[in-house]
Amino acid sequence: MEDIFISGSIGYIHLKNDNNHILLLSDNHSSTNYCTNKNSTFISKWLLTKNNTENIKVLLEEVPRKEDSKLLELWPSIQHTQELKDLYLNQKINNKQIEGIDIRSFLIPFNLEYIEEKENINIIDYLESLNNFFELKHEYFIKNIENVYTDINNEQLKDHFLELKHDYDNLKKQYDKKNINEEFKNKLNELLSSIMEWYTIAKIFYNNKLGINKFIIHAGLFHTTNLNKILIDSYGYELEKSYGIIDINEIKDDEDDNCLKIPSCVNDQFGGYDKKYRKYKGKYLTLKKLNISVLSERLNKNL
Numbered sequence: 030m031e032d033i034f035i036s037g038s039i040g041y042i043h044l045k046n047d048n049n050h051i052l053l054l055s056d057n058h059s060s061t062n063y064c065t066n067k068n069s070t071f072i073s074k075w076l077l078t079k080n081n082t083e084n085i086k087v088l089l090e091e092v093p094r095k096e097d098s099k100l101l102e103l104w105p106s107i108q109h110t111q112e113l114k115d116l117y118l119n120q121k122i123n124n125k126q127i128e129g130i131d132i133r134s135f136l137i138p139f140n141l142e143y144i145e146e147k148e149n150i151n152i153i154d155y156l157e158s159l160n161n162f163f164e165l166k167h168e169y170f171i172k173n174i175e176n177v178y179t180d181i182n183n184e185q186l187k188d189h190f191l192e193l194k195h196d197y198d199n200l201k202k203q204y205d206k207k208n209i210n211e212e213f214k215n216k217l218n219e220l221l222s223s224i225m226e227w228y229t230i231a232k233i234f235y236n237n238k239l240g241i242n243k244f245i246i247h248a249g250l251f252h253t254t255n256l257n258k259i260l261i262d263s264y265g266y267e268l269e270k271s272y273g274i275i276d277i278n279e280i281k282d283d284e285d286d287n288c289l290k291i292p293s294c295v296n297d298q299f300g301g302y303d304k305k306y307r308k309y310k311g312k313y314l315t316l317k318k319l320n321i322s323v324l325s326e327r328l329n330k331n332l
Contacts, residue, residue: 031293033302036063037072037109038289039250040273042257043298044266049233051260052245052299055253055275056090057287058110064288072247073112075302076127079245082300086241088229090248091117091129093169109287113247130229130248133221135169136162141214150209156201162224163194174228174235183234185264189227196220226255230264245299250277270295 039060042053054072063071079085091114105111120127136158141150161167170178181187200216229252233244246256254277260266273289274280296302 031068033075033291033293033296034064034066034069035072035075035289035291036069037113037287038247038273039287040253040271040275041289041291041295042253042271042275043269043295044257044260045269046260046264046266048242049237049266050243050269050298051233051266052243052295053253053257053275054245054247054289055250055273056109056247057274057285058249059107060285060287061107061109062285062287063109066288069288070302071112072109073116076113076245076247077116078302079300082243084241085126085243085245085300086232086236087127088130088232088244088246089113089117089127090131090252092131092134093129094118095134128232130232130246131225132169132228133225135167136221136224137217141209141217152204152209159197163197170228174231177231177235177238186227186231186234189230189259189263193220193223193227196223222252222255226252226259229256230259243299250274250280254278 035054037056038054039057040055042051042055044051044053056072063069076087076089079087117127117129138155138158158167162170165179167178177183177186181190197220200213200220203216204213229246229248236244246253248256253275257275261268270292272292
């Protein structure tokens with residue numbers, strides 16, 4: 030295999046723990062300064078080939094869809110984010126092994142950023158799903174990670190969960206019922222992001238039980254920075270190899286490249302890249318558009 034350049038990622042981190050291998054791919058969601066190398070491909074096309082490898086699970090920072098919800102896209106004109114969304118939705122239709130990890134919309138009914146502070150919000154109702162989550166009775170998590178959630182027997186995962194619950198309990202105590210202020214909004218957003226990162230790690234434990242031991246996780250740089258630190262500090266993972274921009278604190282204002290070189294040794298470790306998929310690119314794109322169109326019609330009927 031040869032080195033490959035991927036448009037849609039700015040850094041990678043290869044972590045290892047016992048038999049588990051994790052490849053964290055960081056993204057600059059808003060950048061379109063893609064690769065110009067001959068041996069390059071977009072992140073969605075590279076990930077598509079992984080879906081045919083039995084022991085690899087792909088986890089994307091995509092939102093699992095609810096039939097009664099309407100999502101506001103943050104980057105509707107950015108090519109790689111749209112292609113990742115289409116890849117995720119297409120794989121969901123065909124029951125493949127690419128999963129969305131951005132479960133924040135299952136924890137709150139709507140984003141407080143889009144309301145005025147003077148609006149009257151019933152905080153008890155607003156936090157109902159979060160309460161259910163921390164009481165281990167949230168239906169989405171019961172369905173998707175089963176007893177990894179309902180009966181957390183891994184001490185590291187349990188301690189991580191209890192830390193989040195402690196933060197949540199403190200947030201509720203500090204809340205002023207008369208006003209939803211910016212501090213509350215910021216702390217709530219931080220908590221939701223932390224829960225998403227916990228869920229991502231819980232997904233690793235869940236899939237380990239299914240015999241899967243290699244994971245490719247593509248998310249924004251903020252989340253991959255956090256996941257890298259948590260997995261090393263709290264779960265015993267060790268750094269095997271890294272390259273590019275891998276820490277949110279190290280990114281510079283003038284850095285806008287969204288092209289990443291992945292060496293052959295890392296590429297091979299996570300299934301390689303079968304060039305035959307390039308031959309079928311037109312066929313895949315046609316099927317993708319057809320399936321996404323069908324899904325859009327279904328969603329529109331429910332909006």
